[in-house]
Amino acid sequence: MKTxxxxxxxxxxxxxxxxxxxxxxxEEQGMAIAVEADSRDNxxxxxxxxxxxxxxxxxxEESTRQLxxxxxxxxxxxxxxxxxxxxxxxxxxxxxxxxxHKTGSDDQWLYLPALKRVKRIASNNKSGPFMGSEFxxxxxxxxxxxxxxxxxxxDEQLDGEDVxxxxxxxxDKKSGYTRQVVWMDKSExxxxxxxxxxxxxxxxxxxxxxxxQQYEGKFWKASAMNMVNHQTGKSTRLVWNNYRFNxxxxxxxxxxxxxxxxx
Amino acid sequence: xxxxxxxIRTALALGTLLLCAGNSLADGWxxxxxxxxxxxxxxxxxxxxxxxxxxxxxxxxxxxxxxxGSRSFQFEPFARVSQYDSKRTHVDIRExxxxxxxxxxELTAGISKVFWGxxxxxxxxxxxxxxxxxxxTDGEDKLGQPMLNLTLVSDYGNLDLFVLPGFRTRxxxxxxxxxxxxxxxxxxxxxxxxxxxxxxxxxxxxxxxxMIGDWEVAVSQFRGTSREPGFMxxxxxxxxxxxLVPFYSQINHTGLEIQGVFGAWLWKFEGIxxxxxxxxxxxxxxxxxxDFGFEYTFVLENGFEIGALMEYNWDQRGRxxxxxxxNDVLVGTRLTFNDVQxxxxxxxxxxxxxxxxxxxxxxxxxRIGDNWKLSLEARGVFHVKPGxxxxxxxxxxxxxxxxxxxx
Numbered sequence: 001m002k003t004x005x006x007x008x009x010x011x012x013x014x015x016x017x018x019x020x021x022x023x024x025x026x027e028e029q030g031m032a033i034a035v036e037a038d039s040r041d042n043x044x045x046x047x048x049x050x051x052x053x054x055x056x057x058x059x060x061e062e063s064t065r066q067l068x069x070x071x072x073x074x075x076x077x078x079x080x081x082x083x084x085x086x087x088x089x090x091x092x093x094x095x096x097x098x099x100x101h102k103t104g105s106d107d108q109w110l111y112l113p114a115l116k117r118v119k120r121i122a123s124n125n126k127s128g129p130f131m132g133s134e135f136x137x138x139x140x141x142x143x144x145x146x147x148x149x150x151x152x153x154x155d156e157q158l159d160g161e162d163v164x165x166x167x168x169x170x171x172d173k174k175s176g177y178t179r180q181v182v183w184m185d186k187s188e189x190x191x192x193x194x195x196x197x198x199x200x201x202x203x204x205x206x207x208x209x210x211x212x213q214q215y216e217g218k219f220w221k222a223s224a225m226n227m228v229n230h231q232t233g234k235s236t237r238l239v240w241n242n243y244r245f246n247x248x249x250x251x252x253x254x255x256x257x258x259x260x261x262x263x
Numbered sequence: 264x265x266x267x268x269x270x271i272r273t274a275l276a277l278g279t280l281l282l283c284a285g286n287s288l289a290d291g292w293x294x295x296x297x298x299x300x301x302x303x304x305x306x307x308x309x310x311x312x313x314x315x316x317x318x319x320x321x322x323x324x325x326x327x328x329x330x331x332g333s334r335s336f337q338f339e340p341f342a343r344v345s346q347y348d349s350k351r352t353h354v355d356i357r358e359x360x361x362x363x364x365x366x367x368x369e370l371t372a373g374i375s376k377v378f379w380g381x382x383x384x385x386x387x388x389x390x391x392x393x394x395x396x397x398x399x400t401d402g403e404d405k406l407g408q409p410m411l412n413l414t415l416v417s418d419y420g421n422l423d424l425f426v427l428p429g430f431r432t433r434x435x436x437x438x439x440x441x442x443x444x445x446x447x448x449x450x451x452x453x454x455x456x457x458x459x460x461x462x463x464x465x466x467x468x469x470x471x472x473x474m475i476g477d478w479e480v481a482v483s484q485f486r487g488t489s490r491e492p493g494f495m496x497x498x499x500x501x502x503x504x505x506x507l508v509p510f511y512s513q514i515n516h517t518g519l520e521i522q523g524v525f526g527a528w529l530w531k532f533e534g535i536x537x538x539x540x541x542x543x544x545x546x547x548x549x550x551x552x553x554d555f556g557f558e559y560t561f562v563l564e565n566g567f568e569i570g571a572l573m574e575y576n577w578d579q580r581g582r583x584x585x586x587x588x589x590n591d592v593l594v595g596t597r598l599t600f601n602d603v604q605x606x607x608x609x610x611x612x613x614x615x616x617x618x619x620x621x622x623x624x625x626x627x628x629x630r631i632g633d634n635w636k637l638s639l640e641a642r643g644v645f646h647v648k649p650g651x652x653x654x655x656x657x658x659x660x661x662x663x664x665x666x667x668x669x670x
Contacts, residue, residue, distance in 0.1 A: 055603055057603070063603055063633060064633070087633070088605075088630060088633050088634065088669070089293065089295075089633070089634055089669035089670060090295070090605075090630055090634070090635075090636045090667070090669045091605070092293055092669070093293075105526060107524075115378055115403055116376050116377065116378045117378045117380075118378075120479065120522060120524055120529060121529075122524055122526065122527050122528065122529055122558070122559075122560045125560070125562045125566065125568055125601075127562065127564075127566060128562060128566035128567075128568065128601050129566045129601045129602075131605075132601060132602050132603035132604070132605065136566070174562075176564075199564070250366075252366060252416065255416075256421075256472075256474075257369065257414065257416070257421065261332065261335070261362070261364065263326050263328060263332075263335070
């Protein structure tokens, strides 16, 4: 966070002393909301969780994937994550290591258990589907404030809750989106709904977050997320289980060697 | 009585340890069983060979970890039963090892597999494990290697140290199998060794690996029995085809691997220097060989990925080398559909820069349902002339269909 703080100290000061809406322009207001949401997610250290991914096609046929993820907070940069595939069984033991960066491309390595080979992969396919799902890599990778520019739109009520509505615009030109509209609750700065607009600026997908649970008395995590693709009629539901915070994960649990042990 | 007790006690302790171990999600059995059909387009060179081969294989894996994953036990046997080819019917232990992970070091003791390398055409640097050549001629199937592997982890990179007791001889097709080396059959039962210790020679290896910004670099050294045999022609005492006797030299094998990632570009280099390799059992010479090139990945709007691959392979021994990679360019593509069935296609042509000889390779795979996977593989050569390394495989263009059930 430090590099970012030096740029936004005046802004942050206003955030901490009053509500973010006192910022001047819609862009500053949007940024202030994102910074506040990010700061509430900071300091988790590490966490791991199990994920069930249910893919549904237009005809309603379902297929499921089962994954485990480990995440490590990195100071001054994006988080590190290790994703291990348990199902489908033919990819069991396959693992993906990602070093997210606040700016520039992420670093990614894929472990292929049949060859016992760790392969560096060019991570320019952020807009590509993750495991054939409706989630793109950029949707599920660590969300950093610097990855977007922002614009506050309005206050609204969503399911009886007061929310901010703001837009964010991906900085990376390889993003599959022109913009995303985010509904975020005012009480805890949790994302409630996101509309994704494709490169032609037409509505592509909507993501809704359900059943938020608080961990460690601080961190809110949605237990279910549903992504609906309006253009194809397909959808993907993520169900998160077994969240564990501060389990003592270290850098060593996120190096190239750790991929080979990812059973 | 007394000598037997410690062994029993150790076995009991290990058993108890395994049973009491924490049950991580990954603990237990997994693996696959598969049916495979290998079909050859052309009539074989030798009368005893066949046009198609059916086989079945099984590769179960037992895995258990404890103490937060810092201790592990792995057992992975492999077996194939093949029609006609007595040598392709074989069993192996791919993995049977105990692993330890600490902050600054890791240890693997037992039978295991280790991959080194960056490139796609061939795996020059990769030398720890022997090729299980009857499984596939691409050199990506390996036999389990007994080892003691200590990894030292520091800010200056990872240093891997290996002690490799017990040499595995390369597997080759039997009399009725395909492909063979032309008419010649490999006499696998009577390999010859340069070392008096033969297959009991203890090999040593080390590899240093480091990431430097967008680059990954590795330097390795191996000293011991060459995984690749030289061949000596043995005229048969009895009537029949002449036989090739594998000769395993004592070599020094130095490897360099470099890989750089720049956006959609991956640049790859592998180079080796081999000292002491005896091609026909007598002539000793040192040589360099390398493989370098790039992979560029385009992404279409729907997430479909198209990879473009190009690599140049060079071997100092030129046409004397018992390899197809002496002066050859690989042009290939990798298509990743990113669909629900994880469909992938890898296709490539290897072009001999000094002659008209070409070889091609197409690999495609797709999941069916949740637990099945269908793989297709087509390999072959064209435009080969007498004198080309690939000429001996001129009749062996093949199609392989593999259907695997995972559990």
